[in-house]
Amino acid sequence: MGKLYGREQELAVVDALLDGAKGGRSGVLVLRGEPGIGKTALLEYAVAAAGGAFRVIRATGVEYEAELPFAGLSLLLAPGLDRLAALPGPQRRALEGAFGLTEATPTAGASGDRLLAGLATLGLLAELAADQPLLCVVDDVQWLDRASLDALLLAARRLQAEGVALLLATREAGGGAGGDLPSTGLLELRLPEIRLAGLAEPAAARLLDARAPAALTGEVRRRLLAESAGNPLALTELPLSVDGSAAGEPAAAPGVLPLTSRLQIAFHGQVTGLPPATQNLLLVAAAEENGDLDVVLAAAAAFGATAEHLAPAEEAGLVTLTGDRRLAFRHPLLRAAILHRAPLQHRLTAHRAIGGALEEGDRRTWHLALAATAPDADLADALERAAVRAETRGAHGGAATAYERAARLTPDRDGATRRLVLAAEAATEEGKLAQAEALAERAGARTDSVFAHALLDQVRATAHFWRGSYPAAYRLLLDAAATDIEPPHAARMLLQAFHAAWYAGEEPVITVLDRLAALPLAEGEPLTPLARHLSAAVLPALGGPAAPLPAARDTAAAARRAGAETPSDLVQLCGVTLVLGRDAETVELAAELVAEARSKGTVGVLPTLQFFLAEAELFHGRHRDAEVTATEALALARDTGQHQWVSQLSALLGFLAALRGAEQECAEFTATARTATALTGGGPGTGTGTGTAAAAPGEPWAQWALALLDLGRGRAADAAERLQALTTGPYRHHVAATRAVPDLVEAVARLGDPGRAAGPYERFARWAGAAAVPWAEALRLRCQALLGPDELAESAYRAALDLHDGTHRPFEQARTALLHGEWLRRERRRTEARPYLRAALETFELLAAHPWADRARTELTATGAGAPARADAPEGPLAALTPQELQIARLAARGLTNRDIAAQLFLSPRTVGHHLYKAYPKLGITARTDLPGLF
Numbered sequence: 001m002g003k004l005y006g007r008e009q010e011l012a013v014v015d016a017l018l019d020g021a022k023g024g025r026s027g028v029l030v031l032r033g034e035p036g037i038g039k040t041a042l043l044e045y046a047v048a049a050a051g052g053a054f055r056v057i058r059a060t061g062v063e064y065e066a067e068l069p070f071a072g073l074s075l076l077l078a079p080g081l082d083r084l085a086a087l088p089g090p091q092r093r094a095l096e097g098a099f100g101l102t103e104a105t106p107t108a109g110a111s112g113d114r115l116l117a118g119l120a121t122l123g124l125l126a127e128l129a130a131d132q133p134l135l136c137v138v139d140d141v142q143w144l145d146r147a148s149l150d151a152l153l154l155a156a157r158r159l160q161a162e163g164v165a166l167l168l169a170t171r172e173a174g175g176g177a178g179g180d181l182p183s184t185g186l187l188e189l190r191l192p193e194i195r196l197a198g199l200a201e202p203a204a205a206r207l208l209d210a211r212a213p214a215a216l217t218g219e220v221r222r223r224l225l226a227e228s229a230g231n232p233l234a235l236t237e238l239p240l241s242v243d244g245s246a247a248g249e250p251a252a253a254p255g256v257l258p259l260t261s262r263l264q265i266a267f268h269g270q271v272t273g274l275p276p277a278t279q280n281l282l283l284v285a286a287a288e289e290n291g292d293l294d295v296v297l298a299a300a301a302a303f304g305a306t307a308e309h310l311a312p313a314e315e316a317g318l319v320t321l322t323g324d325r326r327l328a329f330r331h332p333l334l335r336a337a338i339l340h341r342a343p344l345q346h347r348l349t350a351h352r353a354i355g356g357a358l359e360e361g362d363r364r365t366w367h368l369a370l371a372a373t374a375p376d377a378d379l380a381d382a383l384e385r386a387a388v389r390a391e392t393r394g395a396h397g398g399a400a401t402a403y404e405r406a407a408r409l410t411p412d413r414d415g416a417t418r419r420l421v422l423a424a425e426a427a428t429e430e431g432k433l434a435q436a437e438a439l440a441e442r443a444g445a446r447t448d449s450v451f452a453h454a455l456l457d458q459v460r461a462t463a464h465f466w467r468g469s470y471p472a473a474y475r476l477l478l479d480a481a482a483t484d485i486e487p488p489h490a491a492r493m494l495l496q497a498f499h500a501a502w503y504a505g506e507e508p509v510i511t512v513l514d515r516l517a518a519l520p521l522a523e524g525e526p527l528t529p530l531a532r533h534l535s536a537a538v539l540p541a542l543g544g545p546a547a548p549l550p551a552a553r554d555t556a557a558a559a560r561r562a563g564a565e566t567p568s569d570l571v572q573l574c575g576v577t578l579v580l581g582r583d584a585e586t587v588e589l590a591a592e593l594v595a596e597a598r599s600k601g602t603v604g605v606l607p608t609l610q611f612f613l614a615e616a617e618l619f620h621g622r623h624r625d626a627e628v629t630a631t632e633a634l635a636l637a638r639d640t641g642q643h644q645w646v647s648q649l650s651a652l653l654g655f656l657a658a659l660r661g662a663e664q665e666c667a668e669f670t671a672t673a674r675t676a677t678a679l680t681g682g683g684p685g686t687g688t689g690t691g692t693a694a695a696a697p698g699e700p701w702a703q704w705a706l707a708l709l710d711l712g713r714g715r716a717a718d719a720a721e722r723l724q725a726l727t728t729g730p731y732r733h734h735v736a737a738t739r740a741v742p743d744l745v746e747a748v749a750r751l752g753d754p755g756r757a758a759g760p761y762e763r764f765a766r767w768a769g770a771a772a773v774p775w776a777e778a779l780r781l782r783c784q785a786l787l788g789p790d791e792l793a794e795s796a797y798r799a800a801l802d803l804h805d806g807t808h809r810p811f812e813q814a815r816t817a818l819l820h821g822e823w824l825r826r827e828r829r830r831t832e833a834r835p836y837l838r839a840a841l842e843t844f845e846l847l848a849a850h851p852w853a854d855r856a857r858t859e860l861t862a863t864g865a866g867a868p869a870r871a872d873a874p875e876g877p878l879a880a881l882t883p884q885e886l887q888i889a890r891l892a893a894r895g896l897t898n899r900d901i902a903a904q905l906f907l908s909p910r911t912v913g914h915h916l917y918k919a920y921p922k923l924g925i926t927a928r929t930d931l932p933g934l935f
Contacts, residue, residue: 003210004041005232006203010194014046017165021133022053024910026159030141031169033196035260035333036233039169042196043137046167054135054165055128060332061143062289063339067402068366069395070098072148073121075290076138083127088903090601091120098147098393100361115603115640117147117394118154119906125155126162126908133163140332141170146430147395150641156191157639158907161914198230207232212239227262233331237266260333267337270316278312280346281305285319286338287350287367291326295357302353348373362386369405380409384419391426400426404439417446424459431641433463451489454480458493465500473500474508478515487519491527494519495572498534503697506542506733513539529558530573537576540770542733543763552577552585567593568605574612578735581771586616598904607637607645614652615735621810623847624878624886627656631883632905644697647676651698651705658709659811661851666709673698700726700736707740711747712851720747720756727760738767742779746819749786761787775812778803782816785823793823814843818856830863837863848879878934880922888915889923893931 004011010031017027031039047056059076077095084092094116096102128134141149156166172195199207204225212221212235228234271279280303285296297307310327313319318334319327329335339347348371355367365382372379387402403423410416420443427436440456447453461476477497481490494516501508517535521528533555536547550558556570564570574590577583590613597606610633617626630649637645654669674696696702703726710719723744726737741757741764748756761783768776778800785796797820804813821836837860844853860867878886884905891901898909898916905912920926923934 004038004045005207005210006199007038007042010038010042010196011045013194014042014167015049017167018046018049018054018133018135021129021135021163021165024161024163024914026162026164026166028156028159028166028168028191030191030193031167031196032172032193034172034231036231036237036263036331037196037198038232039196040139040331041232043139043167043169046135046165047137050133050135050165054133055131056135056137057128058137058139060138061140061145063143063336067398068145068289068363069147069390069393069398070117070145070151071289071363072138072144073117073151074099074148076136076148076152077121077124080124080128083124086127087120087123088601090599091116091123091903094393094601095120095124098151098395115150115154115394116601118151118639119158119601119603121151122155122158122906122908123902125159125164125166126910129163130910133165136164136166138167139169141168145395146397147390147393153191154639157635158911160907160911162908162910198228199232199235200230201225204228204230204232204235208235208239211236231263233333234263234266237263237270240266240270263333264337264340267334268341270318271338271341274312274316275309277303277305277309280350281309282313282318282338283342283346284350284353285327286329286335287347288354289363291322291328293321293325293327295354296327298357299350299353302349302356362389366402369402369409372409375411376409377411380406380411380415380419383409384422387422387426391429396426396429397432400424400430400432400435400439413446417443417449417452420446421452421455424456428459428462431466433466437463450483451485454483454485454489454493458496461496461500470500470503471505471508473497474504474512478512481515487521488525488527491516491519491521491525491531495527495531495534499572502734503695503731505730509538509733510542510544513544524562526559526562526564526569528562529555530564530570533573534576537580537582541580541738541767543766546770549580549582552582552589556589566600566602566605567597567609568602571605571608571612574609578612578615581767581773581776583616583619586612587620590616603636603906604640604642607633607640607642607649610636611645611648611652614649618652618656619739620808621812621847623656623659623811623849627653628883628887630656632887636906643676647673647696647698648701649698650676651701655701655705655708658705658712659847659849659852661709661712661849661854663709663713666705670702670705673702695731700731700734704736704740704743707747708743709851711743712849712855714855716747716750720744720751720753723747724756724760727763732760732763738764742783745783745786754787757783757787774803775807775809778807778816779812782819786819794820797823810843811847811849814840814847814849814856815852817843818852818859821856822859825859825863830865834860834863834865838865841867876934877923881919885915885919885922888912889919889931890935892916892928893935 013029017029020027031042033039043058047058050056057076057079059072061072077099081099081101084095087095093102098117125134125136138144138152144152152168156168159166168191198204208221208224212224224235224238228238271282274282281296281300284300284303284305285291288296288299300306300309310319314321317330319329322328342350351367352371355364355371358364358367365379365386368379369383383402383406387399387406390396390399390402400423403419403426407416407419407423410419420439424436424439424443427433427439436459440459444453444456457476457480461473461480464470464473464476474497477493477500481493481497494512498509498512498516501512513535516531519531521531533550533552536549540546552573556564556573559570559573570589570593574586574593577586577589590609594606594609594613597603597609610629614626614630614633617623617629630652634646634649634653637643637649650669651673654666654673657666657669676696676698703722707719707722707726710716710722723740726732727741727744729737731737741760744760745754745757748754764783765780768780781796781800781803785793785800797816800816801813801820804816807813817836818840821833821840824830824833824836837856841853841856841860844850844856857867878889881889887905888901891904896904898912901907901912902909916928923930925931925934
């Protein structure tokens with residue numbers, strides 16, 4: 001390739017990326033800039049610099065394939081399909097289904113979860129890099145189909161130690177497959193990137209002199225330098241379109257067209273001089289997204305073009321033939337220029353010819369659909385079948401486009417309307433909210449069907465929910481469920497309405513549950529056990545009448561017998577068990593469902609399940625376990641664009657930081673929790689449709705975290721202010737707000753103003769009575785001891801400590817012991833206080849709850865007893881590990897291989913090995929065989 005002028009810094013970054021991959025480190029780099037700015041040239045430089053030391057795979061996004069699910073990814077990974085057998089079963093099946101190697105079905109486990117395709121992509125890239133470093137190059141990323149983009153970006157986020165260099169080039173303005181919510185995108189992932197600007201004038205002049213015709217006049221040279229604005233492609237291509245017979249002026253008049261249009265005109269000029277058959281052959285090649293020479297030649301026959309007509313284009317340097325018999329254009333803009341210059345009728349003919357040249361399958365259907373100009377029932381049916389296949393592979397964006405195009409081709413009105421409804425639902429699943437709402441409006445205007453309008457209201461409600469408009473979403477769903485539709489459909493809508501109502505306020509929650517309880521659901525429906533459990537668990541927690549509440553495991557078993565098949569069907573049950581204090585059931589059920597989700601590869605539901613599991617682990621004093629669980633879940637939520645759970649999990653990790661007294665870490669996590677939904681259109685500042693602003697989903701946990709930090713640091717007034725707002729505000733029914741009441745009581749007691757907690761305490765006391773679990777009654781008694789009267793404090797503290805025994809809640813037990821010891825010291829019963837304070841100190845040290853340990857140490861000293869100094873690492877060498885290192889080391893200690901661990905944690909085996917070797921020195925060991933003894 002030619003020399004790159006003025007790109008020394010960019011070349012150095014690319015060289016560093018390649019050097020890292022040679023050393024076993026993976027890296028990602030995004031090249032961003034306007035068309036022609038040099039992104040493709042840098043990609044070509046990387047390929048040349050990689051030489052024989054790297055294996056190279058590459059692909060280019062094509063505008064016309066932007067809605068063909070997994071088209072870009074299948075082209076990129078085609079060289080590695082022989083390595084599929086090395087992937088874990090769910091991941092292998094995900095890619096096989098995505099690429100059409102097997103028939104994907106909704107019950108095929110992994111094939112139904114598009115997120116697994118990204119993890120499978122990571123695994124396949126790691127396999128391709130097993131023998132030598134891998135360079136993965138993707139140009140025109142803005143035109144990748146959404147399914148391919150999501151998979152590739154998820155893999156990009158998880159690359160660590162595989163020896164993979166991933167280079168992505170995209171236009172500055174984005175576009176293409178990007179949706180508005182909630183999936184991933186280049187901008188929100190914040191991958192390392194270079195924004196390419198125009199060349200400085202000296203470099204631009206050198207490039208022009210190297211590429212321009214020798215006869216270029218001085219005036220034209222000055223004009224070209226000025227007009228190109230340092231755009232390398234303009235400096236290369238515009239001189240070739242100079243019309244020497246027109247006084248040496250460039251073909252495009254100055255200042256009339258934008259630079260991209262002038263470049264396209266320059267390309268037009270290069271194509272126009274070719275024989276007509278060659279031009280037609282190039283049009284077919286531009287429309288055929290894979291560049292398959294056999295398909296191109298078969299389709300070009302419709303224009304009377306043959307293989308011999310390819311020669312003029314090759315001689316002009318417009319296309320080259322690769323070793324795998326694919327036509328590659330000199331520059332992606334050349335392909336776009338050829339498509340845009342062709343008359344519509346020629347483009348339609350090209351797509352029709354390509355469809356005829358392809359075998360039966362989705363690509364053939366798409367090309368025929370692009371060529372269709374009138375209703376066609378058979379083609380519409382084929383498009384719907386393609387949409388169904390796309391949905392089973394998790395490619396909802398492609399399915400939405402296929403359903404919509406099928407609707408346009410459907411002759412009968414009712415059939416077209418049905419397909420528009422399906423398109424709206426698929427667009428909602430993809431997170432394309434604006435598209436979903438527009439489709440819903442189109443469909444709603446065409447039908448009087450009550451059921452169709454209910455489904456369309458569900459689409460609108462989902463859009464409102466993801467934008468943070470919880471009351472609007474709740475009202476739409478409640479109204480839709482009240483229409484004359486079958487009870488199972490109404491139950492699904494009400495369960496979704498419950499999720500919206502949870503953030504809309506306590507009264508909406510009660511309304512939804514009352515409506516759900518009144519539904520005449522049949523015993524054999526999968527939702528029946530879940531609906532009944534929901535009402536029985538939540539209504540008593542909100543002050544409603546008590547109802548028989550079966551164990552969560554029993555409800556899950558009943559739902560499975562009725563047809564609930566996946567962890568996604570049961571995930572809400574884990575959250576519900578926490579509402580009424582059944583934390584032990586949450587630990588058991590959530591851990592079981594997490595393991596099932598891992599084995600089946602249902603990645604999308606894992607952040608939700610792990611959030612509930614981490615909550616329950618935290619409540620049981622298993623702080624390190626909660627940190628490990630939440631850290632993995634947060635990474636998955638970020639990788640998969642689940643901003644609601646980024647908010648919730650960040651807040652939970654902020655709470656864990658507050659327990660340790662890590663003030664800066666707590667502040668950072670809670671700040672993330674409060675802004676995470678801004679990327680989705682939700683979060684602070686988003687209108688709810690009622691004139692109020694929607695808080696981020698993690699706001700209750702964030703408030704509790706900051707308040708606990710204040711309380712631990714002795715800032716009782718600040719803690720009381722936060723906690724009073726939390727426990728009396730619109731989220732007072734949330735798990736975090738309910739559990740925060742004892743902290744409020746302690747804060748106001750320290751301020752000498754216990755009356756401020758009277759209302760929240762009364763609610764907590766009613767909740768504890770409904771929960772009927774010993775630990776909740778222990779906390780109520782602790783609150784009672786703090787609130788007075790003082791003569792009843794000792795009996796309340798002692799009764800609380802008795803109830804704490806055997807509840808496996810060491811942090812709360814230690815806090816009760818600390819408060820009792822403080823009370824005894826104030827009563828000048830110092831000797832009696834010391835055992836309680838020592839026990840509290842020991843527990844706080846073991847839990848690394850440093851502010852509370854410091855408080856216990858101060859109190860113990862005040863009794864006249866010596867207090868040990870703070871222990872630096874009370875948990876032993878394991879405390880030095882990061883959460884991911886600890887998780888990997890635990891699994892390795894159980895005897896799992898690196899490949900087994902990688903399959904469980906959705907990493908590559910080499911990354912697992914990398915973390916183990918980092919952990920060994922921290923643990924003071926040298927071999928894997930030493931791990932079991934540490935656990």
